Amino acid sequence: xxxxxxxxxxxxxxxxxxxxxxxxxxxxxxxxxxxxxxxxxxxxxxxxxxxxxxxxxxxxxxxxxxxxxxxxxxxxxxxxxxxxxxxxxxxxxxxxxxxxxxxxxxxxxxxxxxxxxxxxxxxxxxxxxxxxxxxxxxxxxxxxxxxxxxxxxxxxxxxxxxxxxxxxxxxxxxxxxxxxxxxxxxxxxxxxxxxxxxxxxxxxxxxxxxxxxxxxxxxxxxxxxxxxxxxxxxxxxxxxxxxxxxxxxxxxxxxxxxxxxxxxxxxxxxxxxxxxxxxxxxxxxxxxx
Amino acid sequence: xxxxxxxxxxxxxxxxxxxxxxxxxxxxxxxxxxxxxxxxxxxxxxxxxxxxxxxxxxxxxxxxxxxxxxxxxxxxxxxxxxxxxxxxxxxxxxxxxxxxxxxxxxxxxxxxxxxxxxxxxxxxxxxxxxxxxxxxxxxxxxxxxxxxxxxxxxxxxxxxxxxxxxxxxxxxxxxxxxxxxxxxxxxxxxxxxxxxxxxxxxxxxxxxxxxxxxxxxxxxxxxxxxxxxxxxxxxxxxxx
Numbered sequence: 101x102x103x104x105x106x107x108x109x110x111x112x113x114x115x116x117x118x119x120x121x122x123x124x125x126x127x128x129x130x131x132x133x134x135x136x137x138x139x140x141x142x143x144x145x146x147x148x149x150x151x152x153x154x155x156x157x158x159x160x161x162x163x164x165x166x167x168x169x170x171x172x173x174x175x176x177x178x179x180x181x182x183x184x185x186x187x188x189x190x191x192x193x194x195x196x197x198x199x200x201x202x203x204x205x206x207x208x209x210x211x212x213x214x215x216x217x218x219x220x221x222x223x224x225x226x227x228x229x230x231x232x233x234x235x236x237x238x239x240x241x242x243x244x245x246x247x248x249x250x251x252x253x254x255x256x257x258x259x260x261x262x263x264x265x266x267x268x269x270x271x272x273x274x275x276x277x278x279x280x281x282x283x284x285x286x287x288x289x290x291x292x293x294x295x296x297x298x299x300x301x302x303x304x305x306x307x308x309x310x311x312x313x314x315x316x317x318x319x320x321x322x323x324x325x326x327x328x329x330x331x332x333x334x335x336x337x338x339x340x341x342x343x344x345x346x347x348x349x350x351x352x353x354x355x356x357x358x359x360x361x362x363x364x365x366x367x368x369x370x371x372x373x374x375x376x377x378x379x380x381x382x383x384x385x386x387x388x389x
Numbered sequence: 390x391x392x393x394x395x396x397x398x399x400x401x402x403x404x405x406x407x408x409x410x411x412x413x414x415x416x417x418x419x420x421x422x423x424x425x426x427x428x429x430x431x432x433x434x435x436x437x438x439x440x441x442x443x444x445x446x447x448x449x450x451x452x453x454x455x456x457x458x459x460x461x462x463x464x465x466x467x468x469x470x471x472x473x474x475x476x477x478x479x480x481x482x483x484x485x486x487x488x489x490x491x492x493x494x495x496x497x498x499x500x501x502x503x504x505x506x507x508x509x510x511x512x513x514x515x516x517x518x519x520x521x522x523x524x525x526x527x528x529x530x531x532x533x534x535x536x537x538x539x540x541x542x543x544x545x546x547x548x549x550x551x552x553x554x555x556x557x558x559x560x561x562x563x564x565x566x567x568x569x570x571x572x573x574x575x576x577x578x579x580x581x582x583x584x585x586x587x588x589x590x591x592x593x594x595x596x597x598x599x600x601x602x603x604x605x606x607x608x609x610x611x612x613x614x615x616x617x618x619x620x621x622x623x624x625x626x627x628x629x
Contacts, residue, residue, distance in 0.1 A: 263490050270480040270491045277478040280440055282466035282493030282538050 108352040114241055116348020117248040120341055121303040122325035124255060125296035127340045130329070131272040132292045134191045135183060139198040140325070141318025142205030143297050147171040147304025148313045149209055152220050160222055164305050171301025172294040179293040184286065202318070209315040220308040244306045251302055252341065255295070259337070268292050272335070327370045333383020342381060393418045393542045393573035394439065399448035401438045408434045409445065410597040416542065421564065421574040423584040423605060425618055426594035432577045433475050435594065436546050440472050441465050453541060467493055471540030475547050477531040481520035485511055488519055488530055489537055497539025504533040507563070525556040532563060542573045549580045561587055581618040585609040593618065
């Protein structure tokens with residue numbers, strides 16, 4: 101019993117780590133640019149398939165390093181050409197655009213790579229279980245969590261200590277005043293978008309090694325990531341972090357006791373949080389106004 | 390006399406309402422120019438148009454010889470225009486020190502250390518969040534933030550608003566000091582009397598139209614006009 105429990109909590113934490121990576125990227129883009137990026141799951145898929153394509157040439161480690169920045173460059177182009185013209189408009193426009201984009205990416209991937217799942221080979225030593233007792237914890241799972249922890253730590257350091265990060269946080273509150281202090285806010289939005297997409301690309305590579313690749317895999321991770329943002333509180337990145345882990349573990353635990361509800365539980369959690377504390381766990385009042 | 394800034398025939402709208410009806414003004418280099426007028430006269434709108442925040446639909450803006458009429462806000466600021474907005478617009482979620490790291494780093498004499506020398510109070514509170522500051526501290530932070538851009542022209546929108554008389558004195562003293570540093574100043578104020586004391590030139594705006602332009606001295610001498618501009622509250626300021 102305890103092994104099953106441990107298995108599912110670990111599983112939940114790992115899934116939660118994915119939600120966190122995805123949700124932080126979504127949150128960055130939403131907070132600064134008011135864009136609800138429905139194509140975020142699509143960028144995860146792009147990151148995964150880039151890794152799949154380049155792994156035979158440069159190996160898993162090379163792909164892990166290169167796929168996220170390549171995904172970010174594609175994101176930058178998308179922002180520049182498609183999303184930028186919509187900034188002045190109602191957020192509904194960019195929502196519809198990215199919604200359509202998500203379908204295009206999914207079908208495009210299916211067209212190029214086929215509907216079947218593709219495996220990405222991970223280094224053999226990472227595929228080993230850690231012990232016979234804890235057969236379910238492979239080195240790769242621990243490795244994924246470590247990468248997520250490092251990525252999140254770097255993101256928070258960037259936001260806390262660099263001028264770029266400080267300007268992004270300032271822009272979240274008052275973009276006009278940031279512009280009036282001489283900062284090119286279009287550029288700021290582009291860089292911020294690229295950082296968010298970088299995180300999506302990274303999730304894609306990590307997910308590819310764990311789950312294999314499918315064109316539809318982005319959609320499955322997108323909804324829980326949105327819920328992580330809402331549970332944590334819109335506008336708060338620490339809240340997003342907590343929200344992602346929380347719903348990951350909650351769905352992992354529910355899988356032990358009531359497997360059928362393991363997916364529904366995150367929606368229940370969102371409903372409960374919204375009823376008790378409408379601004380989310382860490383959210384500040386009036387963040388969206 | 391060269392002009393730091395010239396605006397000619399600005400027409401600005403908020404949606405369908407026509408706010409500025411052909412505003413023209415000029416800020417002489419190295420001087421303080423006061424832009425006065427009652428509430429709702431269009432003073433803030435004029436400044437927002439100059440900064441490109443609410444672009445004028447018609448008219449021409451020249452700043453240091455360049456036509457900035459169609460420039461985006463950041464470019465106007467980056468050309469050396471410091472802007473202290475109405476209500477200070479401090480980033481409430483950032484610390485004092487972080488607020489000072491937002492502006493573009495233009496070449497010039499102003500550094501964060503020098504801002505702390507000018508406003509020692511800010512150094513004491515450098516780790517405090519913007520939202521924890523008093524009105525006076527917020528005003529200092531807003532001015533310090535604009536100075537870090539190393540501006541050649543400083544635009545201030547009602548810096549005395551909501552501040553205690555002693556702090557208002559301090560703010561006006563700083564504005565004079567900026568002039569002494571060679572910075573041209575455009576000062577929007579409700580506090581007509583004190584503005585005219587430190588200003589070289591003045592404009593009065595009413596319903597989006599310039600109704601007076603001339604020297605500050607001449608306007609200050611017109612007691613009836615100043616009284617009308619200032620309202621009763623200004624009488625108290627001059628006593629301190």
